[in-house]
Amino acid sequence: MKINIAVKCMLAVLMMFAARAGVAGTLAGSAHDFSRVNGVVPAWNLDQKVCVVCHTPHNSNTSVSDAPLWNHTVTASSFQMYTSPTLQATGLSIGGNSKLCLSCHDGTVAIDSFGGTPTTTQTISSANNIGADLRNDHPIGFTYDTNLVSKNPSLRDPGTAVTIGAGTSSKVGTIASNMLFAGKMECSSCHDVHNTFTVGSNGSGMVKMAAAGSSLCVACHNK
Numbered sequence: 001m002k003i004n005i006a007v008k009c010m011l012a013v014l015m016m017f018a019a020r021a022g023v024a025g026t027l028a029g030s031a032h033d034f035s036r037v038n039g040v041v042p043a044w045n046l047d048q049k050v051c052v053v054c055h056t057p058h059n060s061n062t063s064v065s066d067a068p069l070w071n072h073t074v075t076a077s078s079f080q081m082y083t084s085p086t087l088q089a090t091g092l093s094i095g096g097n098s099k100l101c102l103s104c105h106d107g108t109v110a111i112d113s114f115g116g117t118p119t120t121t122q123t124i125s126s127a128n129n130i131g132a133d134l135r136n137d138h139p140i141g142f143t144y145d146t147n148l149v150s151k152n153p154s155l156r157d158p159g160t161a162v163t164i165g166a167g168t169s170s171k172v173g174t175i176a177s178n179m180l181f182a183g184k185m186e187c188s189s190c191h192d193v194h195n196t197f198t199v200g201s202n203g204s205g206m207v208k209m210a211a212a213g214s215s216l217c218v219a220c221h222n223k
């Protein structure tokens with residue numbers, strides 16, 4: 001028993017070093033590694049599983065479109081979408097991909113509410129709580145196509161080549177293939193939920209590109 005705990009501690013320390021060094025990004029050791037929450041093994045996940053909080057191989061929740069074998073309780077909030085006088089995109093409404101994120105990040109559903117067992121034990125920290133009012137967040141939930149680019153020529157064409165990540169974990173593609181979901185801007189247009197592509201010493205935030213020079217922003221905005 002004692003040896004078991006010592007081995008677990010060593011593994012945790014090794015994982016912390018891997019995360020600090022900013023080497024190849026992985027889910028393990030990231031903010032989405034629910035084997036630990038805020039550095040502590042949660043009472044609801046003593047066997048320290050990682051994927052099950054979001055996915056299940058069987059009996060998944062098919063109520064959300066584009067949800068891959070989804071296992072987490074889905075938010076029932078209605079969302080207020082971004083507006084601005086200069087925005088050319090129209091018909092903003094929450095898409096399937098973003099709804100999955102907001103099923104923890106709008107603060108209404110507990111992190112440990114999964115597998116069809118609703119609980120209220122552990123909700124998200126205030127720093128990571130985006131809320132249901134998305135008027136102060138980058139616009140999501142709209143089609144990003146050549147028609148939008150013709151209305152807003154400072155946007156790059158969705159067929160433009162972009163590489164996400166770096167080194168061995170880089171992925172070559174286009175804005176459309178690497179950053180859009182069913183042709184739409186969603187949370188994962190900018191974020192990598194599995195942290196696969198975390199790059200650089202400042203690779204926090206689980207974004208798809210390095211922070212330096214705001215490469216993420218200028219991938220789509222020709223500014």
Ligand code: HEC
Nearest residue numbers: 027032050051052053054055068097100101188192193194
């Ligand atoms: C915090 C929630 C969360 C956790 C934890 C998580 N996933 Fe995912 N996963 C998602 C979401 C959301 C998507 C939808 C695609 C996206 O947003 O990038 C996804 C997509 C996928 C896909 C299909 C698309 C792709 O990226 O290949 C696979 C396969 C997958 N996850 C496997 C896993 C495995 C294996 C684990 C555990 C090691 C895991 N996921 C942990 C949320 C999660």
Ligand code: HEC
Nearest residue numbers: 031038053100101104111125128187188191193204205206
């Ligand atoms: C099962 C609940 C859950 C789901 C689903 C989920 N997250 Fe998270 N996410 C968390 C928690 C919990 C944290 C903060 C962990 C902490 O405070 O240590 C977090 C942290 C983050 C962070 C901050 C990362 C950092 O390094 O500080 C980002 C960005 C993020 N999530 C984006 C997303 C996106 C995008 C999606 C959907 C594709 C998503 N999350 C889906 C629970 C979730």
Ligand code: HEC
Nearest residue numbers: 098101102105127128130138140186187189190204205207
């Ligand atoms: C246009 C790109 C973009 C989109 C779209 C986007 N984010 Fe982010 N998000 C970022 C960046 C950049 C950061 C800062 C990352 C860093 O450097 O730590 C961030 C930070 C976060 C954080 C950490 C807490 C904070 O406020 O800094 C969370 C949680 C998060 N995003 C969740 C989401 C969710 C959920 C969605 C969809 C509703 C979303 N993001 C959509 C770019 C984006």
Ligand code: HEC
Nearest residue numbers: 084086087088089139144152155179189190216217219220
């Ligand atoms: C995957 C592509 C993509 C990424 C990455 C991205 N954006 Fe955007 N952004 C868009 C699109 C598309 C719009 C909608 C433009 C329109 O409809 O006129 C938009 C809208 C905006 C707007 C609102 C414009 C308005 O008229 O109200 C701002 C500001 C903005 N983005 C800044 C950023 C910043 C800063 C980043 C980096 C953190 C970023 N964007 C990353 C695609 C992207």
